[in-house]
Amino acid sequence: MPKSNYLLHIERHKEIFDVIHAIYRIANSAFTAKDLLSGLLRTMQNSFNANHCSIVLSYPNRHPFIKFTLKNKRKYQLKKGGKSLLTKKEKEIFNSGRIYFTKKTIVVPLIFINTLGVVTIKRGASIHPFEENDKQFLNILAEEMALVVRNFQLYEEQHRTIIGTVKAITGFVNRYAPTSSIHAEYIHKILKELGKRFRLTESQLISLEYATLLHDTGKIEIPQDLLEKSDPLTKEEKEIIKKHPKKGAEILKNLQALRPAIPIILYHHEKYDGTGYPSGLRKKQIPLEARIMSVIDAFDAMVFGRPYKKSLNLEDAIKELEKNKGTQFDPEIVDAFVKTLHSKEVKKYLKNKLKKV
Numbered sequence: 490m491p492k493s494n495y496l497l498h499i500e501r502h503k504e505i506f507d508v509i510h511a512i513y514r515i516a517n518s519a520f521t522a523k524d525l526l527s528g529l530l531r532t533m534q535n536s537f538n539a540n541h542c543s544i545v546l547s548y549p550n551r552h553p554f555i556k557f558t559l560k561n562k563r564k565y566q567l568k569k570g571g572k573s574l575l576t577k578k579e580k581e582i583f584n585s586g587r588i589y590f591t592k593k594t595i596v597v598p599l600i601f602i603n604t605l606g607v608v609t610i611k612r613g614a615s616i617h618p619f620e621e622n623d624k625q626f627l628n629i630l631a632e633e634m635a636l637v638v639r640n641f642q643l644y645e646e647q648h649r650t651i652i653g654t655v656k657a658i659t660g661f662v663n664r665y666a667p668t669s670s671i672h673a674e675y676i677h678k679i680l681k682e683l684g685k686r687f688r689l690t691e692s693q694l695i696s697l698e699y700a701t702l703l704h705d706t707g708k709i710e711i712p713q714d715l716l717e718k719s720d721p722l723t724k725e726e727k728e729i730i731k732k733h734p735k736k737g738a739e740i741l742k743n744l745q746a747l748r749p750a751i752p753i754i755l756y757h758h759e760k761y762d763g764t765g766y767p768s769g770l771r772k773k774q775i776p777l778e779a780r781i782m783s784v785i786d787a788f789d790a791m792v793f794g795r796p797y798k799k800s801l802n803l804e805d806a807i808k809e810l811e812k813n814k815g816t817q818f819d820p821e822i823v824d825a826f827v828k829t830l831h832s833k834e835v836k837k838y839l840k841n842k843l844k845k846v
């Protein structure tokens with residue numbers, strides 16, 4: 490017996506709610522524009538049984554446009570460039586804000602105050618043609634997608650502003666204490682891997698990224714001759730150096746956006762067995778991110794050297810980390826960290842950089 494119009498109506502609404510829910514789930518877990526847009530494309534493809542889906546977005550502060558395309562459930566393609574990325578029809582819809590609809594193609598604009606981009610879905614001849622319902626459905630979803638895309642762009646802008654401030658502070662600190670900085674390029678990759686292993690949230694990862702750049706900010710209040718001293722430090726001099734985590738936390742605590750990074754900066758010299766500073770915390774009393782930071786900082790100092798420490802080769806640095814498992818470092822973090830060193834990208838970076846040291 491054919492379904493009544495009422496039942497069809499209910500099913501359609503349920504389907505719309507499910508897809509909207511999926512859009513917000515993707516938006517909440519996306520860390521990059523690539524995660525967000527590829528997730529949205531897959532959702533569109535499944536919901537409309539489409540052969541071809543694409544999203545073009547205007548990205549005024551970076552590339553004029555980016556375009557993500559997914560064809561026949563294969564890997565998506567990403568292109569960056571000017572208006573030539575848009576098809577003639579996409580340009581028309583982007584400029585007019587209207588909807589284009591045929592039995593094989595639907596193009597809708599993504600509008601949030603201004604036009605942000607366009608979404609295109611296509612069906613091949615072997616699949617039944619699009620109907621009016623599909624057009625309405627895609628239009629509803631486009632409103633939600635425009636909202637999550639705009640939120641994401643605002644979040645990216647905010648993140649860029651904070652990173653700009655962080656880099657300005659780091660630049661200043663590095664001029665004063667040049668060898669205290671960690672090589673952020675490979676650490677970024679390592680953090681991503683450790684993030685998966687320890688189920689770190691996006692905000693924990695961002696705080697670690699900030700702390701990587703700012704952990705030694707307090708050194709600007711330490712006499713420069715002590716920072717540059719290559720002879721062994723006296724007991725008194727060591728005590729002065731040990732003040733830098735507290736001083737760093739003190740300097741940065743008023744920058745609201747950096748607040749979550751403060752405990753990492755404050756505790757990055759604590760040791761797993763409780764013999765570190767400034768508070769002598771032990772094991773899980775030390776925040777997880779600070780335990781991670783401690784391994785990263787020590788490893789970077791080992792392989793790239795510091796005025797007070799000769800550099801080690803990669804194998805010896807790994808042995809040193811292993812040797813200090815359970816005393817200086819959290820053993821689980823050392824194990825996970827050493828695993829990440831075997832990733833292709835990290836290996837390649839270290840090989841090139843260490844040649845130059």
Ligand SMILES: [Fe+2]
Nearest residue numbers: 704705757758
């Ligand atoms: Fe430090």
